[in-house]
Amino acid sequence: MIKKYMRAPAGALIAVSSLALVSACSGQSQTQETSTQASSQSSGEPTVGEAQEFIEKVETFYREFGEYSARIAWVNATYINYDTDWLNTRMSAEGTEMGVKFANEAKRFNDLELPAEMRRKIELVKLGLNLPAPERQGAAKELSEINTRMASTYATGKITLDGEETPRVDLEEMMGTVRDPARLQEIWVKWREVPVAQTDADTTMKEDYASMVEIANEGARELGFDDVGTMWRARYDLPSEEFAAETDRLWGQVKPLYDELHCHVRAELNEEYGDSVVPLDQPIRADLLGNMWAQSWGNVYDLVAPGAADPGYDLTALLNDNGYDAVKMVETGEAFFSSLGFDPLPDTFWERSQITKPEGREVACHASAWNLDGQDDIRIKMCTKVNADDFQTVHHELGHNYYQRAYKDQSPIFQGGANGGFHEAIGDMVGLSITPSYLKQLGLIDEEPDASKDVGLLMQAALEKVAFQPFGLLMDKWRWQVFSGELTPATYNDGWWALREQYQGIRPPVERSSDYFDAGGKYHIPNNVSYTRYFIAHILQFQFLKAACEQAGWDGPLHRCSIFGSEEVGENFNAMLEMGQSKPWPEALEAFTGTREMDGSAMVEYFAPLMTWLQEQNADRTCGW
Numbered sequence: 001m002i003k004k005y006m007r008a009p010a011g012a013l014i015a016v017s018s019l020a021l022v023s024a025c026s027g028q029s030q031t032q033e034t035s036t037q038a039s040s041q042s043s044g045e046p047t048v049g050e051a052q053e054f055i056e057k058v059e060t061f062y063r064e065f066g067e068y069s070a071r072i073a074w075v076n077a078t079y080i081n082y083d084t085d086w087l088n089t090r091m092s093a094e095g096t097e098m099g100v101k102f103a104n105e106a107k108r109f110n111d112l113e114l115p116a117e118m119r120r121k122i123e124l125v126k127l128g129l130n131l132p133a134p135e136r137q138g139a140a141k142e143l144s145e146i147n148t149r150m151a152s153t154y155a156t157g158k159i160t161l162d163g164e165e166t167p168r169v170d171l172e173e174m175m176g177t178v179r180d181p182a183r184l185q186e187i188w189v190k191w192r193e194v195p196v197a198q199t200d201a202d203t204t205m206k207e208d209y210a211s212m213v214e215i216a217n218e219g220a221r222e223l224g225f226d227d228v229g230t231m232w233r234a235r236y237d238l239p240s241e242e243f244a245a246e247t248d249r250l251w252g253q254v255k256p257l258y259d260e261l262h263c264h265v266r267a268e269l270n271e272e273y274g275d276s277v278v279p280l281d282q283p284i285r286a287d288l289l290g291n292m293w294a295q296s297w298g299n300v301y302d303l304v305a306p307g308a309a310d311p312g313y314d315l316t317a318l319l320n321d322n323g324y325d326a327v328k329m330v331e332t333g334e335a336f337f338s339s340l341g342f343d344p345l346p347d348t349f350w351e352r353s354q355i356t357k358p359e360g361r362e363v364a365c366h367a368s369a370w371n372l373d374g375q376d377d378i379r380i381k382m383c384t385k386v387n388a389d390d391f392q393t394v395h396h397e398l399g400h401n402y403y404q405r406a407y408k409d410q411s412p413i414f415q416g417g418a419n420g421g422f423h424e425a426i427g428d429m430v431g432l433s434i435t436p437s438y439l440k441q442l443g444l445i446d447e448e449p450d451a452s453k454d455v456g457l458l459m460q461a462a463l464e465k466v467a468f469q470p471f472g473l474l475m476d477k478w479r480w481q482v483f484s485g486e487l488t489p490a491t492y493n494d495g496w497w498a499l500r501e502q503y504q505g506i507r508p509p510v511e512r513s514s515d516y517f518d519a520g521g522k523y524h525i526p527n528n529v530s531y532t533r534y535f536i537a538h539i540l541q542f543q544f545l546k547a548a549c550e551q552a553g554w555d556g557p558l559h560r561c562s563i564f565g566s567e568e569v570g571e572n573f574n575a576m577l578e579m580g581q582s583k584p585w586p587e588a589l590e591a592f593t594g595t596r597e598m599d600g601s602a603m604v605e606y607f608a609p610l611m612t613w614l615q616e617q618n619a620d621r622t623c624g625w
């Protein structure tokens with residue numbers, strides 16, 4: 001099915017934080033249709049012909065600047081030094097200036113009646129910038145200097161452990177394996193020194209962030225938005241406030257499951273660490289959950305496993321014992337997509353990707369997927385470790401790449417996910433098919449555990465997926481408050497921990513003064529990657545899975561379904577992917593699942609047997625915080 005693609009002129013898929021057609025993290029286009037918020041500055045009656053000319057001009061720019069900027073951003077992210085920061089800053093300022101110019105020009109066509117496709121392109125151009133700058137002289141340059149510096153500070157910030165400078169990815173991994181609370185606290189605290197340390201420019205990331213908020217808000221207001229948060233929410237084909245309410249509705253569907261999981265995990269951690277470290281009436285200490293940000297808890301599975309229902313294997317150990325290295329993990333991911341009928345990855349993917357952390361230079365290790373030319377120059381950038389987390393991440397990133405390639409024949413304005421959540425959900429949906437039956441097909445296990453082990457399998461999945469949801473939601477709740485001015489630099493940290501406690505039921509291991517900038521310890525904050533996309537993706541991936549398993553004729557429980565080898569599912573999936581963002585997302589959703597609504601009930605159904613088990617376990621416990 002993929003072979004029918006024709007070659008189109010080079011598409012613009014870039015990875016910059018200025019005219020961010022595609023963000024560095026996700027390959028997700030930053031543009032989405034919105035209600036018409038910007039006011040017209042029309043001079044003379046605009047015509048449909050002028051609108052068409054304008055669109056063609058923007059498309060040409062997106063193609064050309066897209067490839068140029070992506071190559072600079074790639075070199076910067078994979079070889080961070082003074083010069084590549086300099087290049088990235090200049091490129092990003094140019095992109096921002098052009099993006100602002102186009103967004104303002106687009107307003108001219110606000111009241112003109114246009115065919116739906118042209119209207120959508122015009123609206124997407126208005127939302128094309130991730131962070132707009134005001135038009136005043138020097139603002140775009142200042143904004144891009146700040147953004148490049150924050151990104152590089154996050155990627156290269158030095159941390160010394162036991163007198164030795166320790167790679168950041170090693171610290172991340174240690175949070176999953178270390179069990180000594182004092183040591184965990186030490187690593188956790190050191191990680192969070194970077195956002196308040198002095199940079200070469202004599203600023204801190206916290207100060208830079210505050211300046212960024214000021215400038216980008218000014219830019220957003222010039223474009224007719226209340227603030228940057230409103231602009232980000234407007235990318236979901238809904239009025240901004242309706243979208244916020246929609247995320248709360250989806251959270252409401254999953255929250256009962258999270259509450260039970262939290263209760264059980266806290267009780268088991270209390271068994272392990274005792275009352276003084278894990279008091280039963282308090283939020284859980286954030287450093288005890290197996291992850292630097294307590295965003296997914298799969299690494300503490302062994303501490304909370306449901307005894308008799310434990311399936312008896314550990315994917316990290318299986319990969320290592322079977323001689324998997326990083327490349328083999330990626331090849332295995334590719335083979336999964338091939339089994340669905342997708343074309344193999346191009347040779348250039350293997351030649352140009354950064355699969356492991358290179359020696360002797362600074363790189364951004366946070367995983368990302370790129371399309372450098374809007375066509376076939378797709379790549380991943382990872383510092384892959386051989387473990388279960390990164391096996392999932394490999395599938396996640398490849399999902400971005402296959403999506404990018406599927407929509408490469410769309411106009412560059414439409415080259416993006418149906419919404420940000422779609423782009424993040426594709427690889428995750430495939431990753432949900434790493435079931436025991438699939439592991440057996442790979443030869444990693446000899447026998448599939450029987451149904452009595454389902455609760456164990458579901459516990460593993462819930463620690464990743466259910467535990468994630470409140471974090472997925474609160475990251476942007478915090479930013480929405482920051483951009484609206486509800487939080488100020490003096491209250492950034494208190495506001496951050498208030499949300500962490502309210503939604504996740506976690507607390508810092510030590511008192512955190514308001515001088516800290518703990519939000520800045522998470523990649524997506526200094527890199528300005530919006531985060532609601534991941535919350536949405538965690539809902540959508542279960543909806544996609546359910547639809548796919550129905551298409552494949554699966555009649556067992558959803559959590560045992562693997563779509564490996566189903567070309568029919570692949571073909572239907574590809575039909576959705578090819579659309580890119582050419583249509584409002586409900587149409588893309590309908591194309592694959594038959595429904596136009598996002599709905600958490602597939603996720604709830606997937607975990608239903610675990611929910612029953614958790615409720616039994618928690619019957620005599622006091623839950624909540």
Ligand code: X8Z
Nearest residue numbers: 025026366367368393396534
């Ligand atoms: O950032 C990512 C991907 C790249 S888009 C590795 N993720 C979020 C995170 O790591 O915080 C995937 C899950 C959530």
Ligand code: ZN
Nearest residue numbers: 025026396424
């Ligand atoms: Zn992603």
